[in-house]
Amino acid sequence: MKNAEARFLPEKSLTEELMAAMRRIKTFGITYPRGYHRNLAGKYLKKGVRYPHILTIIGKPRINHHFFYSSALTRTGRLLDYGCGTGDNVRQLIRDGFPREQITAFDINRESIDLGFDLYRDREEIADLFVVSGTFPFGPEEFDTVYSASVIHVIADEKEFRNYCANACSALRPGGILFGSTLGIHEGAARPPGTRGPPRIMTKEQLAGSLTGTGFSSPEIVRREGVPGYVPESENLCVLEFCTKKQASC
Ligand SMILES: C[S@@+](CC[C@H](N)C(=O)[O-])C[C@H]1O[C@@H](n2cnc3c(N)ncnc32)[C@H](O)[C@@H]1O
Known part of the structure; x- marks a missing residue:
């Protein structure tokens, strides 16, 4: 998806939001292998996320x-x-x-x-x-x-x-x-x-x-x-x- 980054709030980017989501999810005991963030960012920069807001709240169950x-x-x-x-x-x-x-x-x-x-x-x-x-x-x-x-x-x-x-x-x-x-x-x-x-x-x-x-x-x-x-x-x-x-x- 061409504009995957542009769909986030202006001061945020998809790669930063992914990193923040991973930090939150680590608190539940999840671990990531080396390079995981880079691979995931590559994947979602290409395909985009359907509801960008979801990426900003994943790992914060309500x-x-x-x-x-x-x-x-x-x-x-x-x-x-x-x-x-x-x-x-x-x-x-x-x-x-x-x-x-x-x-x-x-x-x-x-x-x-x-x-x-x-x-x-x-x-x-x-x-x-x-x-x-x-x-x-x-x-x-x-x-x-x-x-x-x-x-x-x-x-x-x-x-x-x-x-x-x-x-x-x-x-x-x-x-x-x-x-x-x-x-x-x-x-x-x-x-x-x-x-x-x-x-x-x-x-x-x-x-x-x-x-x-x-x-x-x-x-x-x-x-x-x-x-x-x-x-x-x-x-x-x-x-x-x-x-x-x-x-x-x-
Ligand atoms: C903003 S997300 C919220 C997801 C989740 N419930 C949460 O609290 O994080 C809205 C979700 O509703 C789903 N959705 C929208 N319309 C729906 C429908 N008619 N039936 C089932 N799911 C629907 C979307 O696909 C999307 O995953």
């Missing part, structure tokens, strides 16, 4: 900061990470003792998953947890918990967004839990024209309306201020952490 996380860890049954990206959050669940055999990580594209394998060097150990498909491959009521992190805000298309929420609902058993996070704005704050960043930034009320409109009960939504990587263009952004229960049917 699931464990979610207000529902300690409860999620004690849940029984299967958990789906819906729009798993690099798989950072799945690895955190495993580190924290969630039963590996109960975890499925799904995404509509493979690039970020492969970036995760390249950086964590664990393809052989956990590739079996990941499912990639252009269409949602799971049947009704297969999961007890669905996790959705930073997916809603990347879905521009209204129909795709409705399908995403409907799939999350359908895949859950009645009473199952959907929790996760998405970028939001404060009530009444319009997104400034020309703001860089993801296409779907919702208010708390809009998010609540979309979830209840799909078949979820009244969600608990918590605002987290200060979104690293999205300043200064968009200082009115926040992260909306949500948790909601599937009603009897959707």
